[in-house]
Amino acid sequence: MSPHLPEPQPLVALVDALKALPGVGVRTARRMAYHLLQHDPQAAQALSEALHQALTALLHCEQCNGFSETAVCVTCSNEQRDQSVLCVVETPADQNTIESTHNYRGLYYVLMGRVAPLEGLGAEQINLKRLVSRATSGQVEEVILATNFTAEGDTTAHYLGEILRQKGLKVTRIARGVPAGSEIEYVDAGTVAWALMERKAT
Ligand SMILES: [Zn+2]
Incomplete structure (x- = not known):
């Protein structure tokens, strides 16, 4: 043009x-x-x-893959946080939304991507090895899949759930408190807090 x-x-x-x-x-x-x-x-x-x-x-935190100025970010270094729960989100914006509920004390893993077969985005979009090694690194007992309630978010959750369950982890998905197609970033904190509390085993 x-x-x-x-x-x-x-x-x-x-x-x-x-x-x-x-x-x-x-x-x-x-x-x-x-x-x-x-x-x-x-x-x-x-x-x-x-x-x-x-x-x-900025680097990617060695543990959660989110943006950080240090090798391990402030959130991952915080010993007050519950080391046994790992919440998987698509983006740092989603992580911020979940933090804003003041209802979650566990740790995070930020995918920085998603699986979207319709857009030609396969599993290689996600550094799966890194997520699996983080999730199986010892203290994690439950992985909460907090990907968006879009077709891509659901596909990503399904895909990750299969793999993580095979590793012997308890895997849950946040509850659907919001209409299908919703992106967590744009959902109010109260609804996200409810969705976290009402999470279901996958
Ligand atoms: Zn981190």
């Missing part, structure tokens, strides 16, 4: 980079680029620096 006006290359590159964000098409990307460059160069600078900082300073 060639634009009607020849655009300067750095602008094209910025629009392309913004287009990589989920849910952002070319029109929105252009609007964002014009806004940042024309109306808010300070925010543009801050964004650029924050992005650089995040890319250089």
Whole structure:
């Protein structure tokens, strides 16, 4: 697709980079680029620096796979947390939602992905070996599958459940307190708390 006006290359590159964000098409990307460059160069600078900082300073926690500044993140290092329960979520945003219920004292594993056969995303999207080794590393007795209530989330839960059960772990799935198709990130904390409490063996 060639634009009607020849655009300067750095602008094209910025629009392309913004287009990589989920849910952002070319029109929105252009609007964002014009806004940042024309109306808010300070925010543009801050964004650029924050992005650089995040890319250089953040690692994946050795234990939960979430983002961390240290090899093992603050949550995993917290000895007050219940080491026998591991809650598996798709994204750090889902983990935040579950934390916001103040109802869960166990630990997490962040998939950073999901299995979605319809989108051509197979099991290789998930670092399964890492999850299995974390779940079988000794103290974990129960794995709670808190993937989204979407077709992909359910497929992921089913797939992980099979494998983890074969390893002798108790596997539960959070209850359906929310309509099918819901993403945990957008569900209110009270409902998520209920769904955790009412979790069912799979
Ligand atoms: Zn961690």
